[in-house]
Amino acid sequence: MLTTERKALLMAALDKDGRIIAKEFSRKLDVSEDTIRRDLRELASEGLLQRVHGGALPASKALADLSTRGNVSADDKTEIGKIAAAMVKEGQIIFLDGGTTTARLARALRKDISLTVVTHSPDIASALIDHSRVEVEAIGGRIFKHSNVAIGAVAIEAISRIRADIYFMGVTGIHADYGLTTGDREEAAVKRAICSRSAETIALGSREKLGSVSAYSVVDFGVIDSVVVSKRCPEELLIPLRTKGVQIMGRST
Amino acid sequence: MLTTERKALLMAALDKDGRIIAKEFSRKLDVSEDTIRRDLRELASEGLLQRVHGGALPASKALADLSTRGNVSADDKTEIGKIAAAMVKEGQIIFLDGGTTTARLARALRKDISLTVVTHSPDIASALIDHSRVEVEAIGGRIFKHSNVAIGAVAIEAISRIRADIYFMGVTGIHADYGLTTGDREEAAVKRAICSRSAETIALGSREKLGSVSAYSVVDFGVIDSVVVSKRCPEELLIPLRTKGVQIMGRST
DNA sequence: TAATTTCACGCACGTTATTGCGCGATTCGT
DNA sequence: ACGAATCGCGCAATAACGTGCGTGAAATTA
Numbered sequence: 372m373l374t375t376e377r378k379a380l381l382m383a384a385l386d387k388d389g390r391i392i393a394k395e396f397s398r399k400l401d402v403s404e405d406t407i408r409r410d411l412r413e414l415a416s417e418g419l420l421q422r423v424h425g426g427a428l429p430a431s432k433a434l435a436d437l438s439t440r441g442n443v444s445a446d447d448k449t450e451i452g453k454i455a456a457a458m459v460k461e462g463q464i465i466f467l468d469g470g471t472t473t474a475r476l477a478r479a480l481r482k483d484i485s486l487t488v489v490t491h492s493p494d495i496a497s498a499l500i501d502h503s504r505v506e507v508e509a510i511g512g513r514i515f516k517h518s519n520v521a522i523g524a525v526a527i528e529a530i531s532r533i534r535a536d537i538y539f540m541g542v543t544g545i546h547a548d549y550g551l552t553t554g555d556r557e558e559a560a561v562k563r564a565i566c567s568r569s570a571e572t573i574a575l576g577s578r579e580k581l582g583s584v585s586a587y588s589v590v591d592f593g594v595i596d597s598v599v600v601s602k603r604c605p606e607e608l609l610i611p612l613r614t615k616g617v618q619i620m621g622r623s624t
Numbered sequence: 625m626l627t628t629e630r631k632a633l634l635m636a637a638l639d640k641d642g643r644i645i646a647k648e649f650s651r652k653l654d655v656s657e658d659t660i661r662r663d664l665r666e667l668a669s670e671g672l673l674q675r676v677h678g679g680a681l682p683a684s685k686a687l688a689d690l691s692t693r694g695n696v697s698a699d700d701k702t703e704i705g706k707i708a709a710a711m712v713k714e715g716q717i718i719f720l721d722g723g724t725t726t727a728r729l730a731r732a733l734r735k736d737i738s739l740t741v742v743t744h745s746p747d748i749a750s751a752l753i754d755h756s757r758v759e760v761e762a763i764g765g766r767i768f769k770h771s772n773v774a775i776g777a778v779a780i781e782a783i784s785r786i787r788a789d790i791y792f793m794g795v796t797g798i799h800a801d802y803g804l805t806t807g808d809r810e811e812a813a814v815k816r817a818i819c820s821r822s823a824e825t826i827a828l829g830s831r832e833k834l835g836s837v838s839a840y841s842v843v844d845f846g847v848i849d850s851v852v853v854s855k856r857c858p859e860e861l862l863i864p865l866r867t868k869g870v871q872i873m874g875r876s877t
Numbered sequence: 878t879a880a881t882t883t884c885a886c887g888c889a890c891g892t893t894a895t896t897g898c899g900c901g902a903t904t905c906g907t
Numbered sequence: 908a909c910g911a912a913t914c915g916c917g918c919a920a921t922a923a924c925g926t927g928c929g930t931g932a933a934a935t936t937a
Contacts, residue, residue, distance in 0.1 A: 374884095374885070374886095390626060390629060392626070393923080394922090394923085402886075402887085403886070403887050403888080404887095404923080404924095405886075405887065405888080405924095405925090406885080406886060406887075408923085408924075408925080409885090409886085412925090421628075423626055423627070423628035423629075424626065424627055424628070424893095424894060424895075424922090424923065424924080425626045425627065425894095425895090425922085425923070426626055428626070428628060428629065428632075449669060471670070474671055475671075478671055491764075493746035493747070493749040493750045493762060494746070494750055496746040496767055496772075497684060497686065497746045497747055497750060497772065498671065498684075499767075500684060500685070500686065500767075500769055500772050501684070503769065506766070506767075507766070507767035507769075508764070508765070508766055508767070508778075509746060509762070509764045509765060509766075509767055509774045510764045511744075511761070511762045511763045511764030511765070511774070511779075511782050512761070512762060512764070513759070513760070513761055513762075514749055514752075514759075514760035514761070514762055516753060516756065516760075519749075519750065519753055521762045521764070525761075525782070526764075529764050529778070529782075627894085627895070627896095646913085647912095647913090655896080655897090656896070656897050656898080657897095657913085658896075658897060658898080658914095658915095659895080659896060659897075661913085661914075661915080662895085662896085662915095665915085677903090677904060677905070677912090677913065677914080678905090678912085678913070
């Protein structure tokens with residue numbers, strides 16, 4: 372049984388059944404579960420399927436995709452959202468990035484708080500519909516499907532007309548040497564534009580972001596004022612950041 | 625049964641029925657109620673649904689409107705959405721209004737169709753995330769909470785830079801004498817702006833809209849090209865419109 | 878051909894996730 | 908206000924996970 376052959380069988384089965392259960396295939400193909408898991412991991416890293424506990428699902432299942440993405444360190448993100456929400460003061464103008472962590476922040480805002488939220492994420496805009504005293508200013512532009520935010524020249528132009536008190540930035544990588552990074556060039560450009568229009572920038576860093584690096588640099592430390600992390604976050608991940616003079620928030624509370 | 629799969633089923637059921645009853649799913653999927661409750665709790669913490677005693681409901685009112693249960697002329701809207709979606713041709717640029725009927729239109733679009741959708745509704749933008757070949761252009765501006773669409777000068781300015789093939793307009797009133805009307809002055813202004821930038825304007829009229837009038841006039845017949853109605857719609861409601869020379873679509877199919 | 882490298886695989890181990898159940902608290906319907 | 912249904916939480920058993928390591932086969936090199 373060739374590796375490639377086995378992977379092809381896995382993909383075919385996924386296509387047919389809409390799901391793969393690792394254990395089943397282990398028996399069916401008479402290889403160890405580890406091997407199947409390895410295969411699935413590799414196929415997942417190629418984006419051909421979506422790895423889940425117990426097996427795999429099609430990659431295209433946006434629903435499964437979204438819920439899984441949100442599930443990575445979910446408690447972390449909720450906590451960070453709460454901490455960040457507590458930093459917001461009545462009457463401020465804040466900019467909220469797209470992403471699951473900022474979505475938590477939006478939900479963690481007091482229902483009766485009165486402020487202005489600017490966002491280029493349709494999801495964030497929709498999430499704030501229940502906050503009757505929160506004025507929402509949506510930034511338009513071409514929607515980047517991967518993260519569901521508006522990007523491009525139109526978005527950047529619209530951002531340049533805004534002035535915010537705080538920008539809560541979501542990134543995919545926070546690294547002492549490489550600064551803040553994200554997976555898309557245009558998204559990075561938008562984040563930079565927002566930075567330059569905000570009095571204060573605060574990055575939200577759930578555990579898996581710390582110490583990791585993505586393809587495109589957003590800004591270096593120094594541009595951002597602080598990083599919010601959860602209490603759960605191991606101290607050793609923070610040490611490199613502290614040496615860079617980054618203010619860490621949410622630890623001592 | 626994979627955990628993720630179960631969650632996906634829950635979301636699908638919520639989408640379809642507009643509610644989830646924990647006990648029912650416990651039996652249907654043959655797992656304990658605790659497991660369902662846990663799933664629901666987790667999905668709720670991700671903002672994907674709203675937890676209630678006994679089960680769960682859609683996360684937001686907007687999403688609740690999309691479910692077929694407990695909605696005014698829901699089937700009507702679904703049917704109209706399908707008819708309108710069938711009018712869209714590959715490669716076109718279409719403008720989608722906010723509202724539940726246009727949301728159904730968006731859902732009714734073929735998953736593999738390739739076109740550009742312009743919208744000032746965050747909900748519509750989010751709804752199209754699964755349509756990987758649909759390019760979404762979001763119009764920014766101040767969000768009008770009542771209908772959750774971008775309005776104001778910023779929105780109108782952004783609209784003025786777009787040129788669309790078809791505008792699918794949602795209104796709250798369609799009346800032979802008063803034309804098309806809606807409940808907000810600024811929303812009416814936005815609709816007019818979109819009209820003027822679209823080669824063709826098609827109004828979507830679920831049954832309860834026909835013959836009713838709202839406070840603010842959008843446009844008169846003559847500006848719009850046709851009205852889509854459902855088969856269920858009583859003929860007598862249409863007679864006044866026919867005398868005005870409005871083209872009625874979706875009846876003879 | 879013999880030595881060496883590369884690779885796939887399975888196994889063991891410690892870690893994490895999932896699940897059902899019991900319990901006391903909360904909420905709902907009457 | 909009261910009984911019943913539902914809830915959240917902690918616990919323990921089980922399943923699944925990732926990783927490091929050893930083995931042996933295949934490929935490469937000398």
